[in-house]
Amino acid sequence: MTTRSESSRPRTLAEKVWDDHLVVKGEDGSPDLLYIDLHLVHEVTSPQAFDGLRLAGRPVRRPDLTIATEDHNTPTLDIDKPIADLTSRTQIDTLRKNAAEFGIRLHSLGDVEQGIVHVVGPQLGLTMPGITVVCGDSHTSTHGAFGAMAFGIGTSEVEHVLATQTLPLKPFKTMAITVEGTLRPGVTAKDIILAVIAKIGTGGGQGYVLEYRGSAIRSLSMDGRMTVCNMSIEAGARAGMVAPDQTTYDYLEGRAHAPKGADWDAAVEYWNTLATDDDAAFDAEVFLDANELEPFVTWGTNPGQGVSLSESIPDPSLIIDPNERASAERALEYMDLEAGTPLKDVHVDAVFMGSCTNSRIEDLRAFASIIKGQKKADGVRVMVVPGSARVRIEAEAEGIDKIVTEFGAEWRFAGCSMCLGMNPDQLAPGERCASTSNRNFEGRQGKGGRTHLVSPLVAAATAIRGTLSSPWDLENAGVPSAPEGVHA
Amino acid sequence: MEKVSTVTGVAMPLKRSNVDTDQIIPAVFLKRVTKTGFDDALFYAWRQDPEFVLNRPEFTGARILFAGSDFGTGSSREHAVWALRDYGFDAVLSPRFGDIFRGNSGKQGLLTGEISEDAMEKIWAIIDARPGIEASIDLVAKTARIGDLTVPFEIDDYTRWRLLEGLDDIGLTLRDEAQITQFEGRRESWRPRTLPVQQVAGE
Numbered sequence: 226m227t228t229r230s231e232s233s234r235p236r237t238l239a240e241k242v243w244d245d246h247l248v249v250k251g252e253d254g255s256p257d258l259l260y261i262d263l264h265l266v267h268e269v270t271s272p273q274a275f276d277g278l279r280l281a282g283r284p285v286r287r288p289d290l291t292i293a294t295e296d297h298n299t300p301t302l303d304i305d306k307p308i309a310d311l312t313s314r315t316q317i318d319t320l321r322k323n324a325a326e327f328g329i330r331l332h333s334l335g336d337v338e339q340g341i342v343h344v345v346g347p348q349l350g351l352t353m354p355g356i357t358v359v360c361g362d363s364h365t366s367t368h369g370a371f372g373a374m375a376f377g378i379g380t381s382e383v384e385h386v387l388a389t390q391t392l393p394l395k396p397f398k399t400m401a402i403t404v405e406g407t408l409r410p411g412v413t414a415k416d417i418i419l420a421v422i423a424k425i426g427t428g429g430g431q432g433y434v435l436e437y438r439g440s441a442i443r444s445l446s447m448d449g450r451m452t453v454c455n456m457s458i459e460a461g462a463r464a465g466m467v468a469p470d471q472t473t474y475d476y477l478e479g480r481a482h483a484p485k486g487a488d489w490d491a492a493v494e495y496w497n498t499l500a501t502d503d504d505a506a507f508d509a510e511v512f513l514d515a516n517e518l519e520p521f522v523t524w525g526t527n528p529g530q531g532v533s534l535s536e537s538i539p540d541p542s543l544i545i546d547p548n549e550r551a552s553a554e555r556a557l558e559y560m561d562l563e564a565g566t567p568l569k570d571v572h573v574d575a576v577f578m579g580s581c582t583n584s585r586i587e588d589l590r591a592f593a594s595i596i597k598g599q600k601k602a603d604g605v606r607v608m609v610v611p612g613s614a615r616v617r618i619e620a621e622a623e624g625i626d627k628i629v630t631e632f633g634a635e636w637r638f639a640g641c642s643m644c645l646g647m648n649p650d651q652l653a654p655g656e657r658c659a660s661t662s663n664r665n666f667e668g669r670q671g672k673g674g675r676t677h678l679v680s681p682l683v684a685a686a687t688a689i690r691g692t693l694s695s696p697w698d699l700e701n702a703g704v705p706s707a708p709e710g711v712h713a
Numbered sequence: 714m715e716k717v718s719t720v721t722g723v724a725m726p727l728k729r730s731n732v733d734t735d736q737i738i739p740a741v742f743l744k745r746v747t748k749t750g751f752d753d754a755l756f757y758a759w760r761q762d763p764e765f766v767l768n769r770p771e772f773t774g775a776r777i778l779f780a781g782s783d784f785g786t787g788s789s790r791e792h793a794v795w796a797l798r799d800y801g802f803d804a805v806l807s808p809r810f811g812d813i814f815r816g817n818s819g820k821q822g823l824l825t826g827e828i829s830e831d832a833m834e835k836i837w838a839i840i841d842a843r844p845g846i847e848a849s850i851d852l853v854a855k856t857a858r859i860g861d862l863t864v865p866f867e868i869d870d871y872t873r874w875r876l877l878e879g880l881d882d883i884g885l886t887l888r889d890e891a892q893i894t895q896f897e898g899r900r901e902s903w904r905p906r907t908l909p910v911q912q913v914a915g916e
Contacts, residue, residue, distance in 0.1 A: 248893035248896045249889050258889060260896050263905050273747035280748060281714065283883070292907040312744060319746045330907050351905045379883070382789075390882045391893055484903035 233423035235400045235502035238468050239434040240331040242374040242499065246357050248391055262356035263373075264386050265342045266293035266329065268320040271520040271649070274384035275323040285327045286418050287390045292351065293324050293331040296341045301610050301637035304334050313648065314591040327387075333487040340613020342582040343367040344701040347451065348615055350480025354496040359386055364581045367459040370450035371477075372469035372499055374434070377458065392581035396666025398508035400433040400462070401501075406515030411696040413585060413591070414449035415661070415680035417441065417513070418456045419521040419531045425511055427504050427529040430462030431510065432555040435502065437467050441515035447476040455582045456663050459528040468500040481577030513606075520695035522568055523665050523678040525556035530665075532568070534683065534695050540564040559667055560675050561655075568693050571677070572593065573657045576683060576688040577670070580644035580662035584612030588661065588681045594624045595685035595696055607634035608650065634688065646671045659687040714822045716879035722776025724848035724859055725766055726840045732780060733787030734814060740788075751792060752799035754874055767800075768863045771845040779836050779848075780807040785814025785825075794821045804850045806857060806866060808833055819872040820881050825849060828857060828865030832846045835862055852877060 236244070249258035278285065285291060298313035308314040317334070324331035332338040338345060343364055346352040354372035358365060361383045368375035378386065380398070385390055404417055424431075435457050437673075442450065450467045457465030467473075474493060475710040478485045484492045523540050530553065532539065541553035541564060557564065562571065577586075578592050591612060601607050609629045611617035620626060629636045643650040644662035646669065652658055654673025661684050665676035674692060674703055686694040742754040748848065759765045765870045766772060778797070784807040785793060795815045804824040818825045828836075840846060848859040852873060856863050868876075875881070880888070 248892050258886065260893070260900075273748045276746075276748040281881070282884070289906050289908045316746055351907060353903075353905060356904060367721075385883050385886065389886045389890075389893065390897075393882075393886065393888055482905055482907070488901075488903040491901065495901070495903075580818070608885075671727075 235505040237501040237505045237507060238372060238499055239374060239397070239399055239464070240505075242355055242357065242372075243396070245355065246296065246374070251393070251400045251655075256395045258391050259357060259394050261359050261390050261392060262290060262388050263346070263351055263358045265344050265346055265358065265360035265362075265382070266291060266320075267296050267360070267364070268316040269297045270380050271323065271383055272319045273380050274361070275319075275327065277381075277384040278327070278387055278394055278491040281388075283388045285387045287327060288330075289327040290390060290641050291329050291387070292346070292349075293320060293329050293347050294336050294339055295320060296339075296639075297334070297641045297645065299334050299640040300649050301640050302649070303663065304638045309630040309649070315371050315683060316466075321439065321646060324538050329559065337614050337618070340611075340616065341508055341584065343451075343583045344364070344585060344612030344639075345615065347371070347476075348449070348480070348613060350477055350483035350640060353477060353483065353492070354473060355499050359392065360455050363458045364455055364467050366463065367451050369454040369457065369466040370447060371473055372466060372496065373453075374464055374466065376463040384695040389411050395462070397590030398433045400430060400435050400509040400511065400654040401507040402437050402511045402513070403439040404513045404515050405439040406441055406517075407444070407517050409442055411682055412518050413680040413682060416443050416518055418453045419523065419528070419678060420484075420510075420513060420518055421511070422456065422529050423521070423531040424513065425460055427459060427527050428461040430457060430460035430465075433462050435460065435462045435465040436507070438501075441513075443470065443472075445472075446587055447472060451585065452582055452588075456528065459663060459679055468494045469568045478706040513570060520683050520697070521679060522659075522683065522693055524560065524562060524568065525553060525677075526559055526667050526676060527552070527556070527690055528663065528665060528666055530556055531678065534568055534693060536568060538562050538564050538566045538568060548567055561657075569698065571657070571678070571693045572691060573605060573659045573687055573693065575608070575652060575656055575686050576634075577608050577610070577643040577658055577660040577662060578634075578684050579608070579612065579642050580660075581612065581641070582663040583661035583681050584610060584616065584639075586616050589616065589620045589625050590623070592681040592685045593681055595629045596634070596688060596698065597628050599689050600634055601633040601688045605688060605691050607632070607688045608637060608643060609634050610637040610650075611639050613639045634686070645669060646674075652676075658695060659684050714879045714881040714884055715822055717803070717822060717876040719852065720776060720802070720824060720850040722834070722847060723774055723845055724777045724779055724840055725772045725773060725775035726837045727766060727778055727780040728782075730781035731783045731786060734790050734793040734811070735787055736787055737785065737793040738790065739791075740798050742796075743790060743792055748795050749799055751796035752801070753791075755796040755800045760895045764866075767842070774801060776801055776803045777848050777850060778802050778805045779833060779840070780805060781833070782808040782830065784810050785818075786811035787914060789817070791817050791821070794823050806833070806850070813870075819875060821874065822881070824852060824868070824876060826850065826855070826857065826868050828864055829864045832864040836864070859889055
């Protein structure tokens, strides 16, 4: 049962979780010391942290609150063979050695629980409401979908959490992002978050914890909520959260590490107290009308440079802010796009379906629902990468792998893959990709590669037509539209 | 981090100013996965010269570096401190340091003290006369002694306190360990555990 201090002051979800993890309250401007419930580890940001422990002769304080997986460097083909790239192999080998030495559970390449760290945590039932989650990865915000406080940290902080299971943190501000209304068929969680980022900008959330609210958020599945929270960092916010509800509990109940029996009852009782109090005040509020939303796409080189797919590429000369104008001009040059071109006229060379943003089973189902029985456009490379080995197995049990291969696409093993150029899956210079990932930065998917961020449904329609397309375009072409409520 | 109150050892002169962290350790060494093993990377470019001070046998095992002004400017890489520590240095004295480097040093237990340009010239002269001579740094008294010369040095009170107490960021947090343990004692049993239950020590 909970023995937390009750506060009479109305509080937000984020403030409640913060307060319940306070080990030491900071005084005179010094940070609070917060307890960390769950620490996720991967091969890229952990080696020097473990080395630091070794140098200082410190153990990992709570191996039982720590779990590691291999994802960033791992290939998605030939996973039974040694990793070809020496630097990647060294990082993987180092993680294996460190996990063994410090007694940390590791899911290695080939293991049934291996996968992208932000897919693995929720899938095991480790991610749950009202906990704090950290990982040396900025997309840790994903786990906020459960009503957890989850954020990315640097390597020295990784070492700090390994040694102390705490982090010194300065308090944050709170921002409510309210999305009311009903999404039209073909419009998804990804379109919501891309629209939010376009609205508040890539720095709009800086210093805030975002709380996504409103009927459109409530009607999203957990996979959809994870997609939204995942990209909070792309709006500059370290964390994004959704209050837990029956959807959350239904997802969690029965998972390997979810509470059982009396623990489950006690947990639900506590989780039901977490929602933001009716009269609690946010430091900032943003509203979005879900009824108006259309499938979204980015045209530039930051995730805030996005518009509805039915629009044309914006004219930088109409942008008033000189910095944004210069950024848009530079982006169009890098992307090799002309202002005024309808986005639907833009041809792609590749489609990437995957990443911690959109690689869960519902994402794959949504993608498969569009491509089923179709053939991909000529000359377009289509890669489908499940977020975890389990997602891959689940998808294969449903026949999604066959739909993918019959479509002419590649069905891969789990990992971060083409989301970032750290493994063999990369764009060639100049190649243009419709990608379900989270960052369209210059060179992110490979040196000189050009990225358009899209939803799984848009990725699927684009793979069929070879130009940026939404499921609505397929309907016009006589292809059935996405089923009602898909991915919603 | 170990407590530091005095450092005694062979004094090495580095008669150059504006030694940036790219000179202390080039970027090519940043791909490594360790915090240690950077001793061979320290001053990598300059070491190719057999006459460079690091290659002179009389300074073998040096623990204290007496460097020219503006030591450790430029890139924020923590590797610069790791390389100096790996080589065996426990203290660097210079008339002035790069800010980030000085901050990083404090976190890794490397003592950095500021002495006057005039004092540095005298110290270099003493080392030139007796290469391999030992120096002694007294952090409590904030003085450096070499031969018959004793000079004061400056270090900020917070860094000095942390070095004397042997506290890095983690060490500082662990001063509150009793409160962490207390907090763990009242954590609810429904909260996540990554290991199978039988492997977990009771809370």
